[in-house]
Amino acid sequence: MGVSFDKIDGSLWLNFDIQPSATPTPDKERDAKLENLGFGRVFTDHMAIVRFDQAHGWHGARIEARSNFALDPAHAVLHYAQEIFEGLKAYKRDDGGVNLFRPDANARRFRDSADRMAMAQLPEQVFIEAIEQLVKIDRNWIPGGEGSLYLRPFMIASEVFLGVKPSAEYIFSVIASPVGSYFKGGPAPVSIWVSETYTRAAVGGTGGVKCGGNYAASLRAQAEAIERGCDQVVFLDALERRYVEELGGMNVFFVFDDGSLSTPPLGTILPGITRDSIITLARDAGRVVREEPYTIDQWRADAASGKLKEAFACGTAAVISPIGKVCSNHGDFTINGGQAGEVAMGLRKQLVDIQYGRTPDKHGWIKKVI
Ligand code: PLP
Numbered sequence: 168m169g170v171s172f173d174k175i176d177g178s179l180w181l182n183f184d185i186q187p188s189a190t191p192t193p194d195k196e197r198d199a200k201l202e203n204l205g206f207g208r209v210f211t212d213h214m215a216i217v218r219f220d221q222a223h224g225w226h227g228a229r230i231e232a233r234s235n236f237a238l239d240p241a242h243a244v245l246h247y248a249q250e251i252f253e254g255l256k257a258y259k260r261d262d263g264g265v266n267l268f269r270p271d272a273n274a275r276r277f278r279d280s281a282d283r284m285a286m287a288q289l290p291e292q293v294f295i296e297a298i299e300q301l302v303k304i305d306r307n308w309i310p311g312g313e314g315s316l317y318l319r320p321f322m323i324a325s326e327v328f329l330g331v332k333p334s335a336e337y338i339f340s341v342i343a344s345p346v347g348s349y350f351k352g353g354p355a356p357v358s359i360w361v362s363e364t365y366t367r368a369a370v371g372g373t374g375g376v377k378c379g380g381n382y383a384a385s386l387r388a389q390a391e392a393i394e395r396g397c398d399q400v401v402f403l404d405a406l407e408r409r410y411v412e413e414l415g416g417m418n419v420f421f422v423f424d425d426g427s428l429s430t431p432p433l434g435t436i437l438p439g440i441t442r443d444s445i446i447t448l449a450r451d452a453g454r455v456v457r458e459e460p461y462t463i464d465q466w467r468a469d470a471a472s473g474k475l476k477e478a479f480a481c482g483t484a485a486v487i488s489p490i491g492k493v494c495s496n497h498g499d500f501t502i503n504g505g506q507a508g509e510v511a512m513g514l515r516k517q518l519v520d521i522q523y524g525r526t527p528d529k530h531g532w533i534k535k536v537i
């Protein structure tokens with residue numbers, strides 16, 4: 168199968184068998200698709216794939232034409248949702264090269280997710296190599312300007328068995344989707360709905376990892392947010408129903424009148440890579456950043472008193488998105504007059520400039536693929 172195995176630093180390394188598509192999208196058609204991008208509907212020509220079974224370990228690493236999976240109706244993932252994923256982006260630099268932002272952090276989190284979901288753990292080098300090879304072969308799909316190539320590594324349980332136990336077989340794959348700026352015509356503040364009916368994660372659950380089931384369980388709450396005229400749902404803790412946790416697909420930060428920031432502590436929330444980067448950038452700038460619990464009642468009171476100056480959501484897909492309005496069964500309130508705040512926008516620019524290679528990368532976050 169053209170696959171070879173080597174040992175690098177004591178861990179398994181797979182060489183990918185590169186099989187370019189026999190029918191790549193014609194240049195004109197591709198460029199037309201790149202003209203009008205939203206999020207997650209346009210896909211590139213190729214995908215990465217690596218398989219795991221107990222006899223062979225990780226094997227069959229390939230880059231090949233994007234195509235359907237052959238699914239057996241008894242594949243474990245279809246019944247017990249043993250599935251994890253990641254999200255990261257490739258950015259085109261002004262010199263034509265391509266940057267990845269902290270792919271090592273995504274690789275580590277993917278292993279942590281696999282561990283929590285009792286799945287086979289993919290060596291981090293293989294995770295990164297799959298992404299690099301896919302980005303190289305589909306480099307013409309990376310949009311210019313503020314666009315980027317969203318990369319979606321994921322793993323499914325593929326054993327054909329209905330017993331409730333960890334699958335003995337897995338498929339790891341990476342697909343890629345060119346995406347435009349998350350903000351239409353600039354970073355418009357979002358409105359969020361506080362879910363008092365549904366929670367996202369409890370202590371001991373799966374809130375701290377990126378498994379598909381977390382998102383399935385969030386959809387009813389997100390639908391309620393939309394019904395109430397809001398863009399996104401924000402979850403409270405499952406025990407006391409008081410502490411702000413995170414949005415359906417983003418972490419959250421608060422900015423106070425003394426210039427300090429706070430963000431909910433890790434545990435039941437996803438340890439966002441954007442969250443971690445913002446903490447570092449804000450501390451670099453001399454700001455105090457606290458990782459501490461913050462209640463919805465305090466949020467309302469601080470917005471009313473003026474102690475709270477800004478709030479924003481952050482994540483790979485959304486980058487940094489100011490929160491202008493918070494709605495709940497106990498009434499609505501606005502933050503910063505519903506406008507984007509300068510701390511959020513300043514951090515966003517700093518982060519994006521690093522991602523696109525416009526500013527020195529003093530933390531070693533950038534991996535140049537091309
Ligand atoms: N929280 C949730 C539930 C998410 O889905 C995401 C997006 O991946 C984040 C937070 C932000 O994580 P990151 O900054 O690593 O993209």
Ligand code: COI
Pocket residue numbers: 253254255416417482483484485
């Ligand atoms: C991301 O920001 O990468 C996410 O995964 C959020 C959402 C698209 C699930």
